[in-house]
Amino acid sequence: MSGLLTVEGGTPLQGEITVRGAKNFVSKAMVASLLGEEASELRNVPQIRDVEVVANLLGLHGVSVEHDPQAGVIALDPRNVEAAHVADIDAYAGSSRIPILFCGPLLHRLGEAFIPDLGGCRIGDRPIDYHLNILRQFGAVVDKRVQGIHISAPGGLRGTQIHLPYPSVGATEQTLLTAVRAQGLTELSNAAIEPEIMDLIAVLQKMGAIISVDTDRTIRIEGVDRLQGFRHTALADRIEAGSWASAALATRGDVFVKGATQPEMMTFLNTFRKVGGAFDVRADGIRFWHPGGELRSIVLETDVHPGFMTDWQQPLVVALTQATGLSIVHETVYENRFGFTDALRGMGATIQIYRECLGGLECRFDQRNFNHSAVISGPTPLRAADIEVPDLRGGFSHLIAALAAEGVSRVRGIDIINRGYENFMDKLEALGAKVSLAEAQGQVALV
Known part of the structure; x- marks a missing residue:
């Protein structure tokens, strides 16, 4: 429009x-489907631009996406995930900040990820340094290039201890999506605990993740070797x-x-x-x-x-x-x-x-x-x-x-x-x- x-x-x-479903949850649950080795189904999905952007990005990475907008149901099958062409991903540069959350899942599935320049509403700094530092702590190698950011994990990703200086929602999501299949235990302190975060944890638990949340804003994630698909209705x-x-x-x-x-x-x-x-x-x-x-x-x-x-x-x-x-x-x-x-x-x-x-x-x-x-x-x-x-x-x-x-x-x-x-x-x-x-x-x- x-x-x-x-x-x-x-x-x-x-x-x-x-x-219908929360904008700040639905797109993250769609990204989480990348972590599974089976198909997933998300219900109560709204018809908004962010859903369209994430669906297209998933499609570029080989995920089969079937969306019934009227019913509010989207089916996601990541079994043929593959690396996308840089030029194709770059077409979404500036349209959303969601691509940064693809990093952890893509590192687990493909061993590398490319993220274009990020957009979003101009309401504050919202630096991606939180995200990049978190990925480095898991063992990722971050290479900033002209077109965007190339990230690799030659030695695999390992659990770590992370303390957020501020309970950032995006940084908490990044940690969750990266830690669930990393080797060992990850402990995240001063985490965000918004309802959308808790719903994302519920999705990951359905997929086979082991995640506990303490009353002091500490989240502990025990990495697992394999995750399955999920069926979930968005809050x-x-x-x-x-x-x-x-x-x-x-x-x-x-x-x-x-x-x-x-x-x-x-x-x-x-x-x-x-x-x-x-x-x-x-x-x-x-x-x-x-x-x-x-x-x-x-x-x-x-x-x-x-x-x-x-x-x-x-x-x-x-x-x-x-x-x-x-x-x-x-x-x-x-x-x-x-x-x-x-x-x-x-x-x-x-x-x-x-x-x-x-x-x-x-x-x-x-x-x-x-x-x-x-x-x-x-x-x-x-x-x-x-x-x-x-x-x-x-x-x-x-x-x-x-x-x-x-x-x-x-x-x-x-x-x-x-x-x-x-x-x-x-x-x-x-x-x-x-x-x-x-x-x-x-x-x-x-x-």
């Missing part, structure tokens, strides 16, 4: 939509569920998110209630709505799980522009996640950004000149504007703002939203949003 979205705001979103996408919940709050609407589950969203639900939103947990999903009256300002800090997820922050900030009083948001996960507020200010929001830590504790970005705290004063009416989507979550937040604003907004670059939100245009229409899509002509003035 490439075009210009016209949004007539001011209409509460009302109705029902469905969320629901808690980010998308939270995004639609924030949209319901910002537009004074009422949205039932079918497929959303309570356990992974408890922290979000607490915050949603504090702001003044209402919700009802049902067997098949969660209903979110604005109960009327004033929304309340809050003090909020993002954090790794079980804290408030950074991907929930941007959509919720839009709703906080409609809360009475001063809200303070301290971003501690990504150092550059408030760039999206420029557009909100242009729409009438009163938001100030600060370098200081405005939360209860100093974070790793303190004294490092990053704008990582925000003060939102509300309520402020939002005005329609022309908007350029900056990244996935920021883009959906801009879309929420356009839906809440009075007047007609034009949103350009919405193809980015396809990376993580399945059929979002159909869902907008199902909720009564007044939107239309046309091919973009010329440049759109930025607010």
Whole structure:
């Protein structure tokens, strides 16, 4: 999808939509299928760009991929895995950061891997040095070349001890996908323990891996010689569920998110209630709505799980522009996640950004000149504007703002939203949003 979205705001979103498998899990489970010597089946798979990218990359490496988008089922058979041509892999340079996670599985299956330049949303440094250092600790040889990175394991991969300076999700995934077939024991301390990580561990255990998780964020993996295939249903996408919940709050609407589950969203639900939103947990999903009256300002800090997820922050900030009083948001996960507020200010929001830590504790970005705290004063009416989507979550937040604003907004670059939100245009229409899509002509003035 490439075009210009016209949004007539001011209409509460009302109705029902469905969320399927988590973007931050599904693509990693697809990569994990490379480790098996039998076919795998993944269910509850959403139709998003990241799934398409990983499916194509797997296909380039000889994996048979059969995808039924309507049923949400994807079958992956890696029995004929082979090395892909560098030029073919390079065609995906800049489209996703997922290729770095192919390294461990490919080293086990082929003895080498090639990774092109990596893309992804520009919300912070997100260095791949974590990944490369982890692979080196397992015994891999990393050779940085003009086209990308060539990695080999002439002596095989061996278990090791790894301590992460920060509980990075990507680094934890890299360690898991590499350690399960490495020789010996791997101990990972200060690991990420997000629900998507735990679901990946469940998949690997189904394949034959031996993995234990301690309460102190230590994960121990005993390497095995062989892994089989898996059959697994992906957990629901808690980010998308939270995004639609924030949209319901910002537009004074009422949205039932079918497929959303309570356990992974408890922290979000607490915050949603504090702001003044209402919700009802049902067997098949969660209903979110604005109960009327004033929304309340809050003090909020993002954090790794079980804290408030950074991907929930941007959509919720839009709703906080409609809360009475001063809200303070301290971003501690990504150092550059408030760039999206420029557009909100242009729409009438009163938001100030600060370098200081405005939360209860100093974070790793303190004294490092990053704008990582925000003060939102509300309520402020939002005005329609022309908007350029900056990244996935920021883009959906801009879309929420356009839906809440009075007047007609034009949103350009919405193809980015396809990376993580399945059929979002159909869902907008199902909720009564007044939107239309046309091919973009010329440049759109930025607010």
